[in-house]
Structure formats: C-alpha cells, structure tokens
Amino acid sequence: xxxxxxxxxxxxxxxxxxxxxxxxxxxxxxxxxxxxxxxxxxxxxxxxxxxxxxxxxxxxxxxxxxxxxxxxxxxxxxxxxxxxxxxxxxxxxxxxxxxxxxxxxxxxxxxxxxxxxxxxxxxxxxxxxxxxxxxxxxxxxxxxxxxxxxxxxxxxxxxxxxxxxxxxxxxxxxxxxxxxxxxxxxxxxxxxxxxxxxxxxxxxxxxxxxxxxxxxxxxxxxxxxxxxxxxxxxxxxxxxxxxxxxxxxxxxxxxxxxxxxxxxxxxxxxxxxxxxxxxxxxxxxxxxxx
Amino acid sequence: xxxxxxxxxxxxxxxxxxxxxxxxxxxxxxxxxxxxxxxxxxxxxxxxxxxxxxxxxxxxxxxxxxxxxxxxxxxxxxxxxxxxxxxxxxxxxxxxxxxxxxxxxxxxxxxxxxxxxxxxxxxxxxxxxxxxxxxxxxxxxxxxxxxxxxxxxxxxxxxxxxxxxxxxxxxxxxxxxxxxxxxxxxxxxxxxxxxxxxxxxxxxxxxxxxxxxxxxxxxxxxxxxxxxxxxxxxxxxxxxxxxxxxxxxxxxxxxxxxxxxxxxxxxxxxxx
Amino acid sequence: xxxxxxxxxxxxxxxxxxxxxxxxxxxxxxxxxxxxxxxxxxxxxxxxxxxxxxxxxxxxxxxxxxxxxxxxxxxxxxxxxxxxxxxxxxxxxxxxxxxxxxxxxxxxxxxxxxxxxxxxxxxxxxxxxxxxxxxxxxxxxxxxxxxxxxxxxxxxxxxxxxxxxxxxxxxxxxxxxxxxxxxxxxxxxxxxxxxxxxxxxxxxxxxxxxxxxxxxxxxxxxxxxxxxxxxxxxxxxxxxxxxxxxxxxxxxxxxxxxxx
Ligand SMILES: Nc1ncnc2c1ncn2[C@@H]1O[C@H](COP(=O)(O)OP(=O)(O)O)[C@@H](O)[C@H]1O
Ligand SMILES: [Mg+2]
Numbered sequence: 001x002x003x004x005x006x007x008x009x010x011x012x013x014x015x016x017x018x019x020x021x022x023x024x025x026x027x028x029x030x031x032x033x034x035x036x037x038x039x040x041x042x043x044x045x046x047x048x049x050x051x052x053x054x055x056x057x058x059x060x061x062x063x064x065x066x067x068x069x070x071x072x073x074x075x076x077x078x079x080x081x082x083x084x085x086x087x088x089x090x091x092x093x094x095x096x097x098x099x100x101x102x103x104x105x106x107x108x109x110x111x112x113x114x115x116x117x118x119x120x121x122x123x124x125x126x127x128x129x130x131x132x133x134x135x136x137x138x139x140x141x142x143x144x145x146x147x148x149x150x151x152x153x154x155x156x157x158x159x160x161x162x163x164x165x166x167x168x169x170x171x172x173x174x175x176x177x178x179x180x181x182x183x184x185x186x187x188x189x190x191x192x193x194x195x196x197x198x199x200x201x202x203x204x205x206x207x208x209x210x211x212x213x214x215x216x217x218x219x220x221x222x223x224x225x226x227x228x229x230x231x232x233x234x235x236x237x238x239x240x241x242x243x244x245x246x247x248x249x250x251x252x253x254x255x256x257x258x259x260x261x262x263x264x265x266x267x268x269x270x271x272x273x274x275x276x277x278x279x280x281x282x283x284x285x286x287x288x289x290x
Numbered sequence: 291x292x293x294x295x296x297x298x299x300x301x302x303x304x305x306x307x308x309x310x311x312x313x314x315x316x317x318x319x320x321x322x323x324x325x326x327x328x329x330x331x332x333x334x335x336x337x338x339x340x341x342x343x344x345x346x347x348x349x350x351x352x353x354x355x356x357x358x359x360x361x362x363x364x365x366x367x368x369x370x371x372x373x374x375x376x377x378x379x380x381x382x383x384x385x386x387x388x389x390x391x392x393x394x395x396x397x398x399x400x401x402x403x404x405x406x407x408x409x410x411x412x413x414x415x416x417x418x419x420x421x422x423x424x425x426x427x428x429x430x431x432x433x434x435x436x437x438x439x440x441x442x443x444x445x446x447x448x449x450x451x452x453x454x455x456x457x458x459x460x461x462x463x464x465x466x467x468x469x470x471x472x473x474x475x476x477x478x479x480x481x482x483x484x485x486x487x488x489x490x491x492x493x494x495x496x497x498x499x500x501x502x503x504x505x506x507x508x509x510x511x512x513x514x515x516x517x518x519x520x521x522x523x524x525x526x527x528x529x530x531x532x533x534x535x536x537x538x539x540x541x542x543x544x545x546x547x548x549x550x551x552x553x554x555x556x557x558x559x560x561x562x
Numbered sequence: 563x564x565x566x567x568x569x570x571x572x573x574x575x576x577x578x579x580x581x582x583x584x585x586x587x588x589x590x591x592x593x594x595x596x597x598x599x600x601x602x603x604x605x606x607x608x609x610x611x612x613x614x615x616x617x618x619x620x621x622x623x624x625x626x627x628x629x630x631x632x633x634x635x636x637x638x639x640x641x642x643x644x645x646x647x648x649x650x651x652x653x654x655x656x657x658x659x660x661x662x663x664x665x666x667x668x669x670x671x672x673x674x675x676x677x678x679x680x681x682x683x684x685x686x687x688x689x690x691x692x693x694x695x696x697x698x699x700x701x702x703x704x705x706x707x708x709x710x711x712x713x714x715x716x717x718x719x720x721x722x723x724x725x726x727x728x729x730x731x732x733x734x735x736x737x738x739x740x741x742x743x744x745x746x747x748x749x750x751x752x753x754x755x756x757x758x759x760x761x762x763x764x765x766x767x768x769x770x771x772x773x774x775x776x777x778x779x780x781x782x783x784x785x786x787x788x789x790x791x792x793x794x795x796x797x798x799x800x801x802x803x804x805x806x807x808x809x810x811x812x813x814x815x816x817x818x819x820x821x822x
Contacts (some may be wrong), residue, residue: 007402010399010400010402010403011402011403011406014399014400014403014404015403015407018404033422039422116306119304119306119307119310120306120307120309120310120313121310122304122306122307122310123303123304123306123307123308123310123311124307124310124311124313124314127311127536127540129494130493130494130497130536130539130540130542130543131498131536131539132497132498132501132532132535132536132539133498134414134498134499134501134502135497135498135501135502135505135512135513135516135531135532135535136532137502137505138505138516138517138520138528139331139520139525139528139529139532141520142331142520142523142525142528143331143332177645177647177648177649178649178651180614180617180619180637180643180645180649181643181645181649181650181651182651182662182666183619183636183637184617184618184619184637184638184639184641184642184643185639185642185662185663185666185710185714186637186638186639186663186666186667186714187662187663187666188666191666195651195654195662196651199651199653199654200651200653202653214410214412217412218412218413218414221412221414221415222414222502225414225417225418225506226505233415236415236418237418237506239418240418240419240421240422243422245419245422248418248419248422249419252415252416252419255412255415256411256412256415259410259411259412260410260411263410275694276652276653276654276655276694276695276696277652277653277696
C-alpha cells in the first residue's frame with residue numbers, strides 16, 4: 001500500500017515537471033504558428049485566452065448567445081462549448097462501446113459453444129486481429145455519412161471485432177481441468193458456461209476490455225477527425241486547420257482526462273470481480289490500442 | 291513412437307480455418323449483392339481483386355491523383371517503410387529504456403509515469419500536433435508511430451527484464467560473464483519472448499495508425515490512396531487499398547511469428 | 563453397492579505428429595464394491611488415461627465400462643474424481659467449491675451449505691470456508707478437493723496421484739484422513755499412484771500397469787490401519803519387492819530370484 005502511494009506521488013510529480021517543461025519551452029521558443037497564435041502557448045495563455053476562444057464552438061442557447069451570432073466570448077460560453085462537445089463525443093463513444101462489447105461477447109460465446117465452430121473461426125479471427133481497422137473509416141462515411149449512427153457504428157465495429165476475437169481466445173484458453181472437474185460433479189453445459197467459463201476467462205477478457213476501451217477512444221477520435229460537425233475531435237482538426245495550437249492542446253487535454261477517467265472507472269469496477277485472482281493475474285496491461 | 295512427430299508432414303494451418311476464411315469471403319460477396327448496400331458502396335470481392343491486379347505495379351489512374359506512377363505497390367512501399375523505420379527506432383529505444391528502468395529504480399520512477407501515460411492515452415490525438423510541427427511530411431507519420439511503438443516495447447522489455455529469474459543472472463556471473471555479457475546473453479535472450487510479444491502488438495496497431503495519419507495528410511501512401519479514392523466515391527479502389535494493406539499486415543505478423551518461434555525455439559511449449 | 567467392471571478397454575491417441583499411441587490396451591478388471599484398489603505403474607503407462615475413461619471424461623476407443631452392470635455414459639457425480647493437478651476453482655470461495663456439485667444437482671442453498679460445512683470441518687478446514695483458494699496452501703487445496711468429492715457422496719471414488727506434489731508429513735496426514743472418510747462412507751476406490759509405500763499403506767489390492775496393460779494384480783491382506791510395524795512384516799516386504807521390480811528397480815531388491 002505504501003508503495004502505491006509513493007508511486008502516485010512520483011507520477012504526480014512527473015506530471016508537474018512535464019507541465020513546467022511545457023512552460024519553459026513556451027518561454028524559450030516564442031514562435032507563432034499563425035500571427036498571434038503561439039506555437040507553444042504557456043499555461044497563463046491556455047487557461048485564459050485559449051479557453052475563452054473555445055466559446056466559438058458554442059451553438060447558442062441557455063441564455064448564452066453564440067459567437068457566430070455576434071455574442072461576446074464568455075467563460076460561460078466556453079464551458080458550455082466544452083460540455084456540449086464532450087457530451088456528443090461520449091455519447092458516440094459509449095453507444096458504440098456498449099453495442100460492440102455486447103455483440104462481440106455474445107457472438108464469441110456462441111461460436112465457442114462447439115469445438116468445430118471454434119476451429120472454423122480461429123484463423124479468420126487471427127487474421128482480423130491485424131486488420132488495419134482505422135483505414136475503414138472512409139468506407140463508413142461513404143455508407144452512413146458523417147452522422148451519429150455512422151460514428152457509433154464504426155466504434156461498435158472496431159470494438160466488436162476485438163471483443164469477439166478476445167472472447168474466442170479467452171474461452172479457448174480456459175484450462176481443461178476446471179471444465180472436467182465441473183463435469184465430474186455433474187454440471188450441465190449451461191452451468192459450465194456460467195460457473196466455469198465466464199469467471200475463468202475474465203482475467204484474459206480484462207485485457208480485451210481495456211484494449212476495447214482504448215480502441216473505442218481512438219475510433220471515436222478518428223471518426224470525429226474526418227468530417228464530424230461536433231465533438232472534441234472535430235474541434236481539434238478544425239483548430240489544426242487554422243493553426244490554433246493552443247485550442248488543440250487544451251481540447252486534447254480534456255480528451256486525455258476523460259480517457260483516464262474511463263480507465264479508472266473500469267479498474268474500480270473490475271476489482272471486485274477479480275478478488276479471487278492471484279495478484280499477478282489481476283493487473284493486465286492495457287497496451288496496444290493505437 | 292513419440293519420435294516420429296517430425297517426420298510426418300504437419301499442416302501449418304487447420305483446414306477448418308481455411309473453410310472459415312472462405313466463408314468470410316462468401317459472406318462479403320453475399321453482402322455486396324444486396325441492393326441496400328449498392329455495388330458502389332460495398333464492392334464484390336472479384337471486383338476488388340481485379341482493381342488490385344490492374345493497379346498494383348503501375349497505375350495511370352492513381353497517377354491522376356498525384357499518387358505517383360508506382361501504383362498500389364509504390365504507395366505500399368511508402369507506408370511499409372514508415373512502419374518499419376518507426377518500429378526499428380522504437381525497438382532500440384524501447385528496449386534500452388525498458389531494461390534501464392528495470393535495473394535503475396530512480397530512472398523507473400521518472401520514466402514510468404511518462405510511458406504509462408503515453409501508453410494509455412489514445413495516441414491518435416497527437417496526430418494533428420505532428421502535422422503542425424512537421425507538416426504533411428514523412429516525419430509526421432513516423433513520429434506518431436514511434437510514440438505508439440516505443441511505449442509498448444518499453445513496457446514489455448521492462449516487464450521481461452524485471453520478471454527474469456535472478457538465478458540466471460547469478461549463474462551467468464558465477465560462470466564469469468561480465469556486465470555486457472549478462473545484458474546480451476541473459477537479459478536480451480531471456481527477455482526476447484516477451485519483447486517479441488510487444489513488437490507483435492505494436493506492429494498490429496501500427497498499420498491502421500499509419501494509414502490513418504496518411505489520411506490526415508501525407509505526400510503518398512496507402513492512406514492517401516484511400517482518402518483520394520473515397521473522395522471519388524470509388525469504393526472498389528478504397529477496398530483494393532485496404533485489402534493490400536491488410537495482406538501486408540498479415541504477412542508481417544506471420545513472419546514475425548515465425549521468426550519468434552525460431553529465435554525462441556529453446557522455450558518449452560505447452561503440450562495440450 | 564458399486565462394482566466397477568472394465569471389459570477389454572482400450573484407448574488410442576493420435577499424437578500431433580500423426581503417430582498413433584495406444585495409451586490403454588485391452589484392460590479387463592473387476593473392482594468389487596467397497597474395495598480400495600491402487601493402480602501403480604511407471605510414468606506414461608496410461609494410469610491417468612484409464613482413470614479418465616472410468617470417470618467418463620473421454621469415451622473409450624474400445625471395450626465397455628460399467629458400474630453395477632450399467633454401462634457408463636459420460637461423467638457423473640457418483641464417480642468423483644480428484645485430479646493430479648489442482649482443480650479447485652480459484653474464482654470460488656472454499657465453501658462454494660465444496661458445495662458446487664450439490665448446486666449442480668439443484669440441492670437447496672441452506673442444505674448444501676450445511677453439507678459442505680460438515681465436510682470442510684471433517685477435513686480440518688472449518689475456519690477457512692470464506693477464503694479464496696489463493697490464500698490456501700497446497701495441502702489445504704487437496705483437503706478442499708477431498709471434501710468436495712465426498713460432499714457429492716460418490717459411490718466410486720477416483721483419485722489420480724492426488725498427493726504426489728505434497729510434502730512427506732502432509733501426505734501422511736492426508737492418507738489417514740482419506741482412510742477415515744473411506745471407512746465412514748465406503749465408496750469403491752481406484753487410486754492411482756506411483757508410490758509403492760503409499761499403495762502398500764492404502765490398498766486392498768494393487769494393480770500394476772505397464773505400457774497400457776495390466777501386468778500384475780495382487781491382494782494385500784494386511785490388517786487395516788496399517789502401521790510402520792505391519793508394513794515391515796514379511797508378507798508386506800514380499801509384495802513391495804515384486805512391485806519395485808515391476809517399476810524397474812530390481813537393484814533395490816536382495817532376492818532377485820523370486821518370480822515376478
Ligand atoms: N490427449 C492425449 N493426446 C495424445 N497422447 C496422449 C494424450 N493423453 C495421454 N497421451 C499419451 O498416452 C500415454 C499415457 O499417458 P497417461 O495416461 O497420462 O500416463 P500416466 O498417467 O500413467 O503417467 C502417454 O504416452 C501420453 O503421451
Ligand atoms: Mg498421470
């Protein structure tokens with residue numbers, strides 16, 4: 001326990017150091033990307049002028065007029081812009097994630113029911129794992145346009161493929177001895193699924209869940225980079241187009257913060273489910289999501 | 291009885307898996323025949339195959355879109371070279387930093403938070419920054435990939451070195467191995483299986499990432515082909531580009547897997 | 563009542579290289595009700611395979627296996643199996659592990675907890691019923707496995723080198739525990755081991771396997787709850803000498819002329 005506190009402290013310290021380095025860089029390299037827009041904006045600019053400029057992305061309403069309609073840039077407008085765009089992004093993310101996880105898990109379990117179907121999908125599943133999923137976005141836009149449905153479906157597709165292959169793999173890796181042990185005690189097929197396969201595959205599935213989470217974030221950002229009308233990813237590419245590094249940086253920080261929160265929430269939720277595990281199994285890695 | 295296992299030819303893949311693969315292509319063909327996904331939007335496999343063969347080594351069609359005269363292959367070469375260069379750099383840097391962090395507690399205290407943060411964030415958000423800093427050049431894509439690859443290789447190398455049984459290091463020492471030999475013969479060899487696992491994961495993610503960052507802006511590459519063809523609504527060529535990239539990704543994965551099995555052939559395999 | 567009969571049982575495996583292995587070859591054996599039979603033989607001779615056939619986990623390639631005249635069809639809690647490796651479910655607490663078979667048969671919760679608790683107490687684990695398996699030692703895990711099979715009140719008990727991985731003292735303690743439970747419930751036991759001393763301590767009868775076949779079958783009539791002294795009697799020593807020679811350890815035996 002002491003070790004984790006120390007770890008948190010160093011992590012925090014390193015983040016502070018990084019923030020300070022950014023500030024130092026902003027002083028040492030006072031270049032501008034476009035006139036009036038520093039290439040590396042210091043924190044004093046980020047939290048004031050840059051944040052205020054996010055008000056441009058507020059569509060108006062709730063008594064705060066939009067900048068496009070001639071309203072002034074206000075902190076309230078900026079906050080509303082961040083909130084509404086965050087909401088749009090998260091809705092796409094969670095709709096896609098939920099759909100993808102549900103379909104991937106059910107399909108994976110169904111395929112694993114028989115040894116034959118498991119062997120049939122093993123090779124395609126292995127190949128699909130390396131499929132450059134992000135390259136498919138333009139197709140999704142051809143099919144569905146840059147709509148909520150298109151983006152959510154893209155997230156669902158990317159997550160579903162990962163979850164499906166992860167589930168098939170995890171079921172295949174459940175140790176035979178536990179299945180046999182349940183069988184000698186008279187467990188039925190369904191009982192084996194419920195009380196042996198599902199819990200035993202969870203450690204492996206956990207990395208699939210984390211990978212899905214990362215993939216979902218990447219997929220939603222990628223979808224928003226290409227032609228969305230709202231959302232945090234859309235703000236970033238729009239700002240990049242005009243060379244507004246400060247806005248990009250600030251919005252990227254919001255995205256990172258949200259992603260970190262989803263990871264933390266998942267970790268919390270899964271801790272109870274993994275109480276039985278030996279320690280080294282209980283901390284999977286979440287790496288691999290681009 | 292048991293010694294005959296090598297002499298009998300063994301199929302490298304499960305024939306049922308081939309059936310599964312064929313079923314997948316059949317499913318694709320079947321979907322492409324539906325009207326609500328018109329021919330334009332989901333091209334049939336045969337059309338995609340034809341598009342690939344016609345435009346593979348040279349293509350005046352692609353040249354019209356400033357994608358060079360080298361056809362798909364020319365753009366593929368650009369994409370592959372970026373992925374390989376980034377991976378090579380990341381292996382050297384990632385393994386060196388990973389090993390160092392496993393040995394030096396102070397270094398780890400500093401490197402871990404950075405690497406772990408970088409490893410968990412959706413790396414893609416950094417792509418627009420590289421576009422601003424490097425323009426639409428090769429460097430923008432390579433920088434993004436290095437950022438992605440290095441964090442993965444770092445983590446796997448670190449874990450491998452940390453998990454390595456200290457008995458091996460002690461044994462090497464008693465046999466007279468110096469520090470360099472310990473690193474090269476014990477750490478490097480012992481950590482290889484896990485580092486390879488990391489490389490494989492990094493590579494699997496890198497193809498899509500590279501293609502997407504090319505979509506955002508690059509002189510050429512498969513991602514640029516996809517972007518240009520999608521703008522023309524030529525879904526057949528979009529698929530042709532995606533499928534060739536996917537084939538390359540699979541080929542690399544198989545090659546890496548084979549190399550991995552060969553280099554780590556001393557490992558005990560699970561007998562199931 | 564549970565008489566196990568094996569008639570001309572055989573089992574083939576295809577190795578990954580393609581070679582065919584005959585792991586069990588033409589085994590015929592009758593194990594009488596309440597009998598405690600030990601099956602010994604060198605590693606790889608087919609003991610585990612034979613036990614899995616009797617458990618019904620794999621259907622035999624050849625021959626019939628029946629219990630009280632009825633051919634077996636698949637695994638059943640009436641033929642409990644204790645595995646060689648640890649099979650206790652790591653994701654269930656001790657008490658849930660022990661009551662799992664009862665749960666599968668639809669025994670009501672308070673009832674099955676009560677039964678499981680009773681067996682846990684009997685194997686000396688009354689105080690760890692809420693523990694996770696990872697918190698238990700190897701010997702404790704074996705006790706859990708033993709409690710689990712007995713909670714299912716099996717008529718046939720199959721054990722596959724259950725105590726092989728344990729330390730000497732723990733192993734001897736578990737022998738006594740097993741004998742106590744066996745005397746109380748009297749299941750028919752088929753106990754696989756490659757430990758001659760273990761077999762001499764436990765068995766009514768010792769069956770020796772070699773390369774898939776039964777090569778010897780001898781009754782041990784020593785009085786029960788054997789002791790260090792009774793195992794040193796000439797009769798016991800004679801059995802032990804033959805068994806050691808079966809295992810290829812003839813150089814440990816002084817009298818090399820006695821017939822096998
Ligand atoms: N599933 C299997 N596939 C192929 N060969 C097997 C399988 N199970 C056992 N065998 C072979 O059958 C023989 C007997 O094995 P086993 O019954 O485990 O021996 P024991 O338990 O006596 O040590 C061995 O040669 C082993 O390699
Ligand atoms: Mg065995």
